[in-house]
Amino acid sequence: MSNRRHRSGTGRYWDQFLRSPVWHARRARWFRTEHRRRGTLACAGCGRAATESELELHHLSYRGVTQVGGVWRAFEAHRDLTAMHPWCHGMIHRIIDRDRGLSHHRTRRDATTAAIRILQSKLARGEGVAG
Numbered sequence: 001m002s003n004r005r006h007r008s009g010t011g012r013y014w015d016q017f018l019r020s021p022v023w024h025a026r027r028a029r030w031f032r033t034e035h036r037r038r039g040t041l042a043c044a045g046c047g048r049a050a051t052e053s054e055l056e057l058h059h060l061s062y063r064g065v066t067q068v069g070g071v072w073r074a075f076e077a078h079r080d081l082t083a084m085h086p087w088c089h090g091m092i093h094r095i096i097d098r099d100r101g102l103s104h105h106r107t108r109r110d111a112t113t114a115a116i117r118i119l120q121s122k123l124a125r126g127e128g129v130a131g
Contacts, residue, residue, distance in 0.1 A: 017065065017072045026074035027057055030081050045088025045119050055083040058092060060109040082112070091119050 017023055031052045034041060042049050044058070059065070060082060064075035084092065095115040096102045102111040 020072045022072045022074045043085045043088050044082040045084045046123055056086055056089045057081045058084050058089055060112050
């Protein structure tokens with residue numbers, strides 16, 4: 001199993017699930033819950049405060065994402081999603097894609113956690129901050 005981002009070849013997920021009303025409802029529910037729990041929203045990558053419209057959700061696990069009879073289901077656990085600015089989200093995927101240990105030998109959750117630490121370290125040193 002690979003943690004790499006596969007835009008081509010998994011078109012159903014990208015073209016169908018992420019554009020489906022099911023995903024948009026799940027996304028809205030995640031943000032409502034997070035707002036109630038924390039009061040504010042922040043990017044898991046850079047830690048900066050943000051609004052819902054400024055953030056994307058990254059899957060730490062795809063358990064709960066299924067397609068049954070052509071209908072998508074979005075039953076991800078709250079802890080299986082984390083909010084990130086689009087730039088940070090893209091950087092997390094690039095870090096995972098470029099590191100064989102992260103892309104092939106860890107769970108998606110562990111790979112993401114390690115990639116977030118790498119990104120935060122780079123940002124703290126002022127590296128790679130150009131969009």
